[in-house]
Amino acid sequence: MAGRMILYRGSLKSCNYHCSYCPFSKRRGTERELKQDRERWLSFAEDVVRKADRLGIRAVMAAPYGEALLHPWYWEGLARISACGKMDAVGAQTNLSFSAPEALQRFDACGGDRRKLRLWATFHPEMVTAEAFAGQCKRLLEEGILLCAGAVGVPEHIGILRELRKQLPEEIYMWINRMDGRKLPYTREEKNAFLEIDPYFLRELAPVLADADQCKDRLFVEGGRGLRTCNLSEVFDREPEAFGKMEHVPKQHCSRKRCSCYLAYGGRDDFMNRILFGEYPLFRIPRRPGAVFLDIEGTLLQKRGPGKETFLSEMVLAGLTALSLESIPLFFATTLPYPDARRRCREIWHLFSGGIFAGGAHLFFWKEHRELFSYLEEDCAAELARWKETLCFRMLTYRNRGRIYKITLCRTAHRPWRGEEVQRLAAAVPEISAGGVRCFAEGSCLQFVAAGADKAEGVRTFCRWMGISPEETAAAGDSAEDEEMLRLCGR
Numbered sequence: 051m052a053g054r055m056i057l058y059r060g061s062l063k064s065c066n067y068h069c070s071y072c073p074f075s076k077r078r079g080t081e082r083e084l085k086q087d088r089e090r091w092l093s094f095a096e097d098v099v100r101k102a103d104r105l106g107i108r109a110v111m112a113a114p115y116g117e118a119l120l121h122p123w124y125w126e127g128l129a130r131i132s133a134c135g136k137m138d139a140v141g142a143q144t145n146l147s148f149s150a151p152e153a154l155q156r157f158d159a160c161g162g163d164r165r166k167l168r169l170w171a172t173f174h175p176e177m178v179t180a181e182a183f184a185g186q187c188k189r190l191l192e193e194g195i196l197l198c199a200g201a202v203g204v205p206e207h208i209g210i211l212r213e214l215r216k217q218l219p220e221e222i223y224m225w226i227n228r229m230d231g232r233k234l235p236y237t238r239e240e241k242n243a244f245l246e247i248d249p250y251f252l253r254e255l256a257p258v259l260a261d262a263d264q265c266k267d268r269l270f271v272e273g274g275r276g277l278r279t280c281n282l283s284e285v286f287d288r289e290p291e292a293f294g295k296m297e298h299v300p301k302q303h304c305s306r307k308r309c310s311c312y313l314a315y316g317g318r319d320d321f322m323n324r325i326l327f328g329e330y331p332l333f334r335i336p337r338r339p340g341a342v343f344l345d346i347e348g349t350l351l352q353k354r355g356p357g358k359e360t361f362l363s364e365m366v367l368a369g370l371t372a373l374s375l376e377s378i379p380l381f382f383a384t385t386l387p388y389p390d391a392r393r394r395c396r397e398i399w400h401l402f403s404g405g406i407f408a409g410g411a412h413l414f415f416w417k418e419h420r421e422l423f424s425y426l427e428e429d430c431a432a433e434l435a436r437w438k439e440t441l442c443f444r445m446l447t448y449r450n451r452g453r454i455y456k457i458t459l460c461r462t463a464h465r466p467w468r469g470e471e472v473q474r475l476a477a478a479v480p481e482i483s484a485g486g487v488r489c490f491a492e493g494s495c496l497q498f499v500a501a502g503a504d505k506a507e508g509v510r511t512f513c514r515w516m517g518i519s520p521e522e523t524a525a526a527g528d529s530a531e532d533e534e535m536l537r538l539c540g541r
């Protein structure tokens with residue numbers, strides 16, 4: 051992520067709505083409770099501004115139990131945080147029942163920066179009509195406020211949720227949350243109905259195993275009750291003013307088995323979160339890149355552990371499905387040659403429009419019937435083959451219509467290539483020493499492709515073909531071969 055993101059939950063437990071399932075329904079806070087909540091939130095906002103630089107805090111979202119945005123002090127605090135030059139984004143979860151003109155007037159009067167404001171709006175069909183809720187969304191959008199809108203996936207509400215989707219402006223993403231505590235799984239029809247409304251809905255159904263390493267850049271601050279890593283993990287510092295006294299970022303703590311709600315899994319540093327929702331995915335506002343380039347080994351296919359088989363997680367599959375339903379072109383970006391990539395990714399092949407294969411030596415945009423190879427000279431293979439006995443390797447050549455576009459020199463895992471061996475080869479093969487060949491190590495293999503053929507160059511070519519700029523695209527990968535591509539594609 052670009053910086054650390056904090057979720058804040060104060061002591062507020064009151065709401066103006068009385069939804070049947072909610073414990074805070076129509077509960078009015080006492081004067082003392084509200085005063086305390088106000089003091090805590092404003093002192094938290096002050097601490098954020100004071101510490102943003104030192105602690106690398108770049109985004110904050112208030113995720114209250116009740117409805118916070120009815121209270122003017124929340125707008126004041128949001129404004130103060132947004133005015134801090136170090137902050138990229140600030141927002142809150144809300145039922146949208148506040149008066150937009152009054153709230154924004156206060157936000158502006160307190161020096162707020164509307165460009166940084168993000169709202170997560172929840173629709174409560176028992177309390178408000180789809181028309182009124184969509185009207186409030188439109189008003190805010192017209193005022194330049196970014197927001198997402200959505201509701202709990204109650205099957206009985208499918209009709210009204212469809213209606214809401216119809217009434218919302220197209221650019222507002224409508225999410226559906228899995229219904230907690232539901233005993234029966236969704237039927238196929240219900241699942242499809244929700245997926246039609248929310249293309250990202252399968253992510254709500256995919257199991258996500260907890261992995262605290264993905265949560266290094268996040269913190270959950272509870273007004274008066276201490277610190278956690280996320281809303282589900284345990285409190286690790288109960289000191290009431292823990293955040294105010296914090297001098298350095300604490301190590302993440304988590305003993306959960308699963309990250310079972312959006313506020314948990316959506317804030318993880320998984321590549322798919324960033325591809326779908328940008329640097330601060332917890333705001334849940336889709337990024338919708340012009341195209342997505344994805345490495346295969348270690349990215350699309352992840353390892354369960356050292357020496358274990360790679361696998362495609364349900365969460366990654368759900369993310370790919372979402373991108374494909376959003377009509378965002380997907381491309382592989384891999385050092386594997388096309389046939390190997392196809393074999394490894396059989397299950398998801400139909401979702402992709404093409405790929406950068408063989409480390410950039412083969413570009414194939416099958417949806418547009420475009421294909422390009424960067425070839426090596428035949429002599430290069432002949433020269434390399436001479437060193438087989440001396441340097442002990444097996445040589446594979448990859449050809450198209452008889453011409454070579456990639457050479458791989460394989461060794462066993464316990465005998466990786468040493469720097470001086472590579473230099474010896476480079477000096478001995480004229481095409482390499484003249485700079486006509488790019489050589490890179492990958493595990494115990496040495497790969498040779500034409501100079502200038504790499505993933506970043508592949509992205510540039512695809513972008514030219516599609517008439518978009520690389521900044522509009524997104525990419526994910528986990529090795530040195532991906533670095534330039536990641537720098538090139540938009541953050």
Ligand code: SF4
Nearest residue numbers: 260261265280304309
């Ligand atoms: S439960 Fe929370 S802290 Fe633990 S791994 Fe999941 S998101 Fe991270």
